[in-house]
Amino acid sequence: MTLDTLLAAIDADHDKAVARLMEWLRIPSISAQPQHAADCVAAAEWIRDDLAxxxxxxxxxxxxxxxVVVATHPGTNADAPRLLYYGHYDVQPADPFELWASPPFEPVLVEGPHGKRVVARGAVDDKGNSMTWIEAMRAWCKVAGGPPCPVVAVIEGEEEVGSQSLPAFLRAHREELKADVAVISDTGMWNIATPAITTQLRGNTHLQVDIKASSRDLHSGMYGGSARNAVNLLASIMGDLHDANGRIRLPGFYDDVKEATPAQRAAWQALDFSEHDYLRDIGLSIPVGEKDRGALERLWARPTADITGMWGGYTGAGSKTVIASEAHAKVSFRLVPGQDPQRIVGCFEAFVRERLPADCQASFTVFGTSEGIEVPTDSRFIRAAQAALADEYGVPPAMIGCGGSIPVVSQLKEILGLDTVLMGFGLEDDQVHSPNEKFEMRCLLGGTRSHARMLARLGA
Known part of the structure; x- marks a missing residue:
């Protein structure tokens, strides 16, 4: 069996691969909504049966x-490294439905600038991306009797709600899931013609602060000028989070932040990223953040603090002249490798309490934490991925960071001791989590061929 034979088989089967993806997309596996629990089971059963x-x-x-779906194959070369492939079958809710050009769970193929694309909830996140490696496995099984490496696949159904069951599952099945490396396709390309490997992920700490001032809401005429307003107080504290240069004012916040290396900065500069175009696409023109840092460094390698919600007092229609007794804010910290999420929680609590008058109280609720991840780039697995992508696309892959978080990457490292190859095929305009989510069929085919090539290199 030659690689050309394998790739020809993938090309010949592409239309059927598209049909299989669309069948999976028809299952509304929304993990956040209890009424779709049976659909989540149906989506899990579908991919279980497909792999079987x-x-x-x-x-x-x-x-x-x-x-969770677990699927194993001994491979045709027992001496090759064992690979753990991860994906998720659950999807985000489709609301608001009125903004979809077609029903979200009735996938359609439409023409776009790059050829055909499928539009449906879950098209890229993560059913389409997962099908790239699943279809590569199918080709290897058909042409060669199995993949050239031993494989264990884990496909879960709670990624969109925080993967709450996954850590315990990984611990309970640690022996069964032993592998040499993990492979995930839940990331993106640099552009339609340039593949990418993601080597850095920011972590996240998301929490809520609740401020209590007076014992009740007060008449603004009777008490204004004497009684403290909890909303004013919280706004003042939150407004103090950043200095004039965009740096975060929490004491000790930057203590564990590693500086980007000259090589990293040079690589990012070579990507010719236009922050002007990036912001223009979302209706903005003026960047924020640390003024002495480049755009990609700020997005990938620097921590952030953002208020994601803030409320208090009267927020209904019309007016009600009250001084609020309570105020609330949700705050998200995107953290980089080296920062301890629990330490940042403590820094934030100290920052708020420092600014709190003696007759007011603050309480804090932490919703979730994850650490930033940096994937070693000098491993045989990254080299195999680089070579496979370069062979398929004719250009070397961009080595990029990601401003978001993929908590499973840190869980795989912490619990199973695995580094991860993050080789995904989404595009910036795929409208992830938004109406009219899509996945390019060109990306499905290129991704499948790339995974097949990487398997050939690792199994040789």
Whole structure:
């Protein structure tokens, strides 16, 4: 069997691969909504049966919420590294429905600037991206009797709600899930013609602060000028989060932040990123953040603090002249490798309490934390991914960061000791989590061929 034979088989099967993806997309596997619990099971069963049809040993494993699919194949070369592939079958809610050009769970193929694209909820996140490696497995099984490496696949159903069941599942099945590296396609390309490998992910700490001032809401005429307004107080504290140069004022916030290396800065500069175009696409023109840092460094390698919600007092229609007794804010910190999320929580609490009058109280609720991740770029696995992508696309992949978080990457490292190859095929305009989410069929085919090439290199 030659690589050309394998790639020809992928090309010949592409239309059927598209049809399979559309069948999976028709299942409304919305993990956040209890009324779709049965649909989550149906989506898990669909991919279990699909993998079993190729020759994988595949089963559903129950968790306290949605099932996990585990599928294994011994591969045709027992001496090759064992690979753990991760994906998720759950999707975001489709609201607001009126903004969709077609029903979100009735996938359609439409023409776009790059050829055909499928429009549906979950098209890129993560059913389409996952199908790139699944279709590569199918081709290997059909042409060669199995992938050239031992494989274990884990496809969960709670990624869009925080993967709450996954850490316990990984711990309970640690022996079964042993591998040499993890592979995830839940990221993107640099552009339609340039593949990418993501090597840095920011972590996240999301919390709420609640301020209590007076014992009740007060008449603004009777008490204005004497009684403290909780909303004014919280606005003042939150307004103090950043200095005039965009730096975050929490004491010790930057203590564990590593500086980008000259090589990293040079690589990012070579990507010729236009922050002007990036902001123009969302209706803005003036960048914020640390003024002495480049755009990609700010997006990928610097921490941030953002108020994601703030409220208090009267917020209904019309007017009600009250001085609020309580005020609330939700704050998200995007953290970089080296920063301890729990330490940042403590820094924020100290920052707020420092500015709190003696007759007011503050309480804090932490919704979730994850650490920033930096993937070693000198491993045989990254080299295999780089070579596979370069062979497929004719250009070397961009080595990029990601401003968002993929918590499973840190969980795989912490619990199973695995580094991750983040090789995804989404595009910036795929409208992830938004109405009219789409996935380019050119990306499905290129991604499938790239995964097939990487397997060939690792199994050689």
């Amino acid at each position: 049809s190729m020759g994988f040993t595949a089963s559903l494993r129950q968790t306290p919420r949605h099932p």
